[in-house]
Amino acid sequence: MTIETTKPLxxxxxxxxxxxxxxxxxxxxxxxxxxxxxxxxxxEAIARQGLPDLILLDVMMPDMDGYELCRRLKNDPQTSAIPVIFVTALNGGGDEERGLNLGALDYITKPFYLPVVKARIRNHIRLKQMADRLEAMAWIDGLTDVPNRRRFDQMLEIEWKRAQRSHFPLAMIMVDVDYFKAYNDCYGHGAGDTCLKQVAALLSAMVSRPCDLVARYGGEEFVILMPETDIDGARRVAEQLRLRIESEQMSHAGSGVSCWVTISVGYAAMTPGQDQMPSALLDEADRMLYRAKNSGRNCTRG
Structure with a gap:
C-alpha cells in the first residue's frame, strides 16, 4: 500500500x-x-468510490441541500459514522443548531480562515481514526483474527439492504469443522485453538474479493457473506473451500469421516424481496449446513 492511498480521504x-x-x-x-x-x-461518489473519512458539506445547493444530504447519510447505517462538517455562508444560530442536530460534528461559516479550517479537519480526522481503530478491535474475533459474530450481523444487515435496492443476489456459506469436539478430546484445547486459526486463515485466503466477509460465527462454525453472488457461485466457492481444507492434511485421529480435518458446508443465495428479513438467508444456509452434516459430513449442500 502506498503512502498516497493511506492518506485520509x-x-x-x-x-x-x-x-x-x-x-x-x-x-x-x-x-x-x-x-x-x-x-x-x-x-453516487460514495457508492462508487467508497466511504470518505470526512465530508465538507455546503448547505445551500440546488435540488438537495446540505441538510437533506446530511440527514440521508446519518440515516444509512453504512454512512452514518462519516464525520460531516458544514462549511456554509449561513451563520444564524438556528442554522448551526439545525446542522448539529442532524448529526454534523462541526459548523464553519464563510468566509472562513483556512488555518482554522485545516486545524478542525485535522482534529476530526484524528478522532475518526482513533474511533475506527477501536471499532475494528471490537469487530475482530480474539482467537482467529477474522471478523466476529457482531461484525457479521452488522454486515448482513447492510448487504441485505443493498441487495434489496440493487436486486442483485446475496449468498451465504456456513462452515462447520467436522467432529471438532473429538479433535479437542484427542489433541487438547490448545491444539484445537490452533486448528481453528488455521481453518480461519485458509478460508480467508480462499475468499479474496474485498466485498466478501469471512467471520467466526461461534465455536467451530464460520460464515462467509458474498454480495452479488448467485447460487451457482456459492456452490463453486463452497466446494473449493471444502477441498482446500481437506488438502491441507491436518491430522484428525478422532474424526469419523477422514484422517484429516474436514468441513461440512451449507450454502444459500437469494435476491431479497422488500418484505423479507436477513434471517431468511441465514436460516436457509443453516438448514443446508444441517443437511451436509446429516449427509455424512465432509460435503457441501445447497
Missing amino acids: ILIVDDTPTNIQVLAENLIQDYRVKVAASGEAAL
Missing part, C-alpha cells in the same frame, strides 16, 4: 467551483480529495 460537496478549488488546493498535500457539485453526485 475527504469529500468536498459544494456547487460553487471556486469554493471547491480553494479547499482542495489547501488540503491536497495532506489528504486525498474528491469533489461533488451536488448532493446526488456525493451519494
